[in-house]
Amino acid sequence: MIRLSHVHKTFPNGAVALRDVSFHVARGEFVFLTGHSGAGKSTLLKLLYAEQRPSSGEVRVSGHVVSALKGDQIARLRRRLGIIFQDFRLLEDRTAAENVAFALEVTGARKDAIAARASRVLAQVGLASKSRAYPRELSGGEQQRVAMARALVNDPAILLADEPTGNLDERATRGVFQLLRDINAGGTVVVMATHDLDLVRQTEYRTIEMREGAVVYDSADEAPAPGPQ
Amino acid sequence: MRLLFREALLSFRRAPVLSGLSITTIAFSLFTIGLFGLVAINLQRALEGLEERVEIVAFIMRGTPAESIAQASQDIAAFPEVQDVGYVSEEQALARARRELVEFRDAYRDLQVNPLPPSLELRLRPGFRDAAHVGAVAERLRGFSFIEDVRYGREWIQRLDHLRNLTGVLGLVIGLVFATVAMVIIGVTIRLTLLQRAREIHIMRLVGATNWFIRGPFLLEGALKGILGGLLAVALCYGGFLVFRRSAESFNGLLFFEPWQAAVIIGFGMLMGLGGSLLSVGRHLRRMGGRADRRAS
Incomplete structure (x- = not known):
């Protein structure tokens, strides 16, 4: 589903974000991306959803070479991905249901189908009763669930989560994480960037650790890779 | 389509002062062009009448x-x-x-x-x-x-010639200056709306909206403002025409625009609105794309 081959990313100011990153994520996997702030986790996710382009190397998602996609092709790729962030990125002037429906509206889905699918996904994340609430009326955990509902509403094959529990208390973290596991159990690939090691240790999921832009550990290899020097 | 109109109209509600400003600017630029147009039309007609009497x-x-x-x-x-x-x-x-x-x-x-x-x-x-x-x-x-x-009548023939040419050139130059100012103002107001909605546009991009889907409401907004400005300009021209006709009764048979000429003015307003927003949105989207790629994580 996801394949990175010798990916480098250097910003115009000379900062190196990724160094020779290569790995493969198979169908149905749940992968943790771990590492300190600035290790390159977010940049790596941005390459996957075509927000940034690699300086060299190849990024493939669902069979597409992401760096070769242009304009509307990028939009179509993103419709097959679900993306969630630490800061939720909800529209403050829309209700939970409208935020979810928004992701369907931009794809040109039929109006009658939109409402039904939005409420079904909100029910899936446990927020059926709060569909008319505005983001400011919801807790952090609930806002993240709305963001997850929005990410799921297009039935994505891959869910990318950038520190989804970074702003949540322990209880909300557990709820959101359980939801991610349920989504993965349904067959969706989940790539979750986090620095919450407690969460990582609770499970047997594959873990890729990054340091200074390089992959220094991949539990799939069962052997630590050499660090950058 | 409904979404497109809803989004476009929403911006009028969100920023009524800015919207009013852009409509007024378009209206005034077209009003200027329109007034010169009216003078040119009537001068042309007067000249045709006079020219018929040109005798040697x-x-x-x-x-x-x-x-x-x-x-x-x-x-x-x-x-x-x-x-x-x-x-x-x-x-x-x-x-x-x-x-x-x-x-x-x-x-x-x-x-x-x-x-x-x-x-x-x-x-x-x-x-x-x-x-x-x-x-x-x-x-x-x-x-x-x-x-x-x-x-x-050598002299008056030459004078009429000059007057007609001058009116045409002056109307065109002043009109174009005003039209440029109007387009810049439309561009700026659309840009302010874009900045106001940058977060929303960012989210739209993330959930897979195409660039044309994002542009649509802004282009429609620009076109609507242009059409409203054009209508206002025609109304202002008509007001000016009525006032002039009342105060100068000796000018018999003054002409106002034919319907197709009024439609051209309104159409020109729409193009101005569309042009201003197209430039503004295009630049904004290109910058957003470029900035994301330059920003360190």
Whole structure:
């Protein structure tokens, strides 16, 4: 589903974000991306959803070479991905249901189908009763669930989560994480960037650790890779 | 489609002052163009009326044989510029003078000798009634040996020509300056809306909206503002037209725009609105894409 081959990313100011990153994520996997702030986790996710382009190397998602996609092709790729962030990125002037429906509206889905699918996904994340609430009326955990509902509403094959529990208390973290596991159990690939090691240790999921832009550990290899020097 | 209109109209509600400003600017720029257009239309019509009366009068020496005059009339009628040629004899000239110049009726009645020479009166074809052609025909007439003098309203023909050209050029220049200002203001107001909604646009991109989907409401917003500005401009022009017509009753038969001309003004407003927002949105989207790629995580 996801394949990175010798990916480098250097910003115009000379900062190196990724160094020779290569790995493969198979169908149905749940992968943790771990590492300190600035290790390159977010940049790596941005390459996957075509927000940034690699300086060299190849990024493939669902069979597409992401760096070769242009304009509307990028939009179509993103419709097959679900993306969630630490800061939720909800529209403050829309209700939970409208935020979810928004992701369907931009794809040109039929109006009658939109409402039904939005409420079904909100029910899936446990927020059926709060569909008319505005983001400011919801807790952090609930806002993240709305963001997850929005990410799921297009039935994505891959869910990318950038520190989804970074702003949540322990209880909300557990709820959101359980939801991610349920989504993965349904067959969706989940790539979750986090620095919450407690969460990582609770499970047997594959873990890729990054340091200074390089992959220094991949539990799939069962052997630590050499660090950058 | 409904979403497109909803989003476009929402921005009017979100920023009524800015929207009003852009509509007013478009309206004023088109109002200026429209006023000059009205002056040009009416001047053109007045000129057409006046030009029909453009005549060249060639006075003939007394004693010129009738055959020579008849032959010359035929030659002159064959000039490509000439519509018709008429001969006015001494007697006809005197009779006309007595009829038309009432003030001098007594003087003409007491005359022992007819002081008025016979003449040829020429009217030119449409398209040849400007100063240059009239002058050229007059010059050729002077070449006939029996023609004593040639008269035509050289000065006023030239003045009318100048006035018409000046009105056209001035209207176009001032109109274009205003149109540019209006487009810049539309661009700025759309840009402010874009900045206000940057977060929303960012989220739209993340959930897979195409660039045209994002542009759509902004383009529609620009076009709607342009159309409203155009309508306002036509209304202002009509107001100005009514006021002028009332205060200057001597100007009979003043013309207002034909419906298609009003439609052109409104259409031009729509293009201005569309152009302003297209430039603004295009630049914003390109910057957003570029910035994301340059930003360190």
